Amino acid sequence: MTETPRAWRSVLPHLGYELPADVTPQRTGGPMIATLPLELIRQSVATREFWPIPEPVAERYRSYRPAPLWRARRFEAEIGATVPIYVKYEGGNISGSHKFNTALAQAHYYHRAGFRELVTGTGAGQWGSALAAACAAFGIACTVFMVGGSLRDKPYRGSLMRLYNAELHASPSRLTHVGRVAAERSGQGNSLALAIGEAVEYARADPKRAFCIGSGETYSILHQSVIGLEAIDQLAALDASVEAVIGCVGAGSNFGGLALPFFAADSAGERDVPTELIAVESSTTPKLTRGVYAFDHTDSTGTGPMEAMYTIGSGYAIPASHSAGLRFHGAAKLISAMRYRDQISALAVGQREALTAGRTFALTELVVPAPESGHALAAAARVATGREPGHPARRGLLVCISGHGLLDLAAYDKLLAGLPEDRAADSDALRAATASLRAVHPMGGA
Structure with a gap:
């Protein structure tokens, strides 16, 4: 039987080019960079090919x-x-879903970096469910902004997140400025970008909170x-x-x-x-x-x-x-x-x-x-x-x-x-x- 991998494998050494650098607006330092654990930054830019999976993460992997x-x-x-x-x-x-693979890893690194609450946006709810469970595994709080239309269609995704003690908000919400503005406009209740925007704003309000994301980052x-x-x-x-x-x-x-x-x-x-x-x-x-x-x-x-x-x-x-x-x-x-x-x-x-x-x-x-x-x-x-x-x-x-x-x-x-x-x-x-x-x-x- 195939074994669970002991290391992640990066494709960066095989691309033949460097990824374009991000462009940061002058008015802000960018909330993600400010709170991102150093190891996750390294994993995004280094040309190292194999990254050993930390044992607390590997132990959870082996259960599924x-x-x-x-x-x-x-x-x-x-x-x-x-x-x-x-x-x-x-x-x-x-x-x-597959989201649990990175949720466990991120919860481990953020917990080790001293954060006590992770905040995120989710569309279908797989990522929100994964992060809620991962946060429970590592003993940290979790807040999720879920696309409102999706939450209405998939109410038991919300139940699953709440089962793992996550605080759940339908997006657009009244909790954030970006949510309140979007709620006044038509056609803005189905956007994952909006849910992520609410999570970013909410996370920036407390230094013990960190925004994390489940799909697009290297x-x-x-x-x-x-x-x-x-x-x-x-x-x-x-x-x-x-x-x-x-x-x-x-x-x-x-x-x-x-x-x-x-x-x-x-x-x-x-x-x-x-x-x-x-x-x-x-x-x-x-x-x-x-x-x-x-x-x-x-x-x-x-x-x-x-x-x-x-x-x-x-x-x-x-x-x-x-x-x-x-x-x-x-x-x-x-x-x-x-x-x-x-x-x-x-x-x-x-x-x-x-x-x-x-x-x-x-x-x-x-x-x-x-x-x-x-x-x-x-x-x-x-x-x-x-x-x-x-x-x-x-x-x-x-x-x-x-x-x-x-x-x-x-x-x-x-x-x-x-x-x-x-x-x-x-x-x-x-x-x-x-x-x-x-x-x-x-x-x-x-």
């Missing part, structure tokens, strides 16, 4: 890792796949490398090889955690078959397929550092979607840089197609995937049946089921009731939301 990997033969047969489809399942922990992608490292060993144990690795993208930690260890292994000459890495996003939030590569804010406050990212604009009014974890305006700095240099590719999938693929997987493999994971499954079905031109996978493909959908059944109820087709993001609105952003030049400078 290694996560299962299997060939989804019944799903293959149902969709008419012409190549094998392997799935890596990350729903077998208390949070129900260190969180590093922590998720346990997914891909395990998958490489598990495929080898099955004497199987894949030519495509597929994961859904909100900001990028699930996709990065699965795919980037394959990129590193390919770069180091450790694998015989080169791997295409396919990031799958929601068509309601098409940053990688229709966005611009520019410097943008990660939240709605406009006070933190601006990162080089593929973005549709932090002020873009994202429409409601059952895949709340994908409702983020930008992709991670690392994922964006690799997309810009064609080291990864991207596809967009609508929520009806995603939920239909999720239901098919549930019927055939008896695992209910999160709606976010349904996007990856839909893309896998396209590739495995030859319906996605330019993306062959002759020896098979690997897809990440980033979490379970047992707390997302309202979305499947709406699918069964005849969920309408999605409307594509409006081109004029996308242009308006990104018009003032400064483009990232080819060598990474502003």
Whole structure:
């Protein structure tokens, strides 16, 4: 049986370039940088390849890792796949998703740095659930701002967070200035950027609080490398090889955690078959397929550092979607840089197609995937049946089921009731939301 990895693996030494530096507004030092533990800063910038997993984190990992990997033969047969489809399942922990991998690591480092409360924003609630449980594990307080529309659709996500003593607020809330302003505007209740903005503002009010984020930062992608490292060993144990690795993208930690260890292994000459890495996003939030590569804010406050990212604009009014974890305006700095240099590719999938693929997987493999994971499954079905031109996978493909959908059944109820087709993001609105952003030049400078 495959063992839980003893070290995380960084892709930074294999990129062949440095990531663009953040641009910090002159009026603020940026709350994230001020409170970020030194070890997390190192993990974001150093070219060290292997980072030993601290024993308190490793001990928690061993309670649910290694996560299962299997060939989804019944799903293959149902969709008419012409190549094998392997799935890596990350729903077998208390949070129900891959987010717990970095939540445990971050809670450990923040606790060691002396912080007594962690504050965050969450979309679908997987990250909020993961951080609440991780904070409980390390004896620190947790406050979560959750996208209000998502909390209404997924009330038991809130129950789970409160079970672990987290203080939970629907966003926009009356607790912060940015929340109060947004509450007075129409169409602003579905934004993860807003929930993150509220968390940033709230955390800055107390020096014992720290804002932390679960997906877009380079260190969180590093922590998720346990997914891909395990998958490489598990495929080898099955004497199987894949030519495509597929994961859904909100900001990028699930996709990065699965795919980037394959990129590193390919770069180091450790694998015989080169791997295409396919990031799958929601068509309601098409940053990688229709966005611009520019410097943008990660939240709605406009006070933190601006990162080089593929973005549709932090002020873009994202429409409601059952895949709340994908409702983020930008992709991670690392994922964006690799997309810009064609080291990864991207596809967009609508929520009806995603939920239909999720239901098919549930019927055939008896695992209910999160709606976010349904996007990856839909893309896998396209590739495995030859319906996605330019993306062959002759020896098979690997897809990440980033979490379970047992707390997302309202979305499947709406699918069964005849969920309408999605409307594509409006081109004029996308242009308006990104018009003032400064483009990232080819060598990474502003």
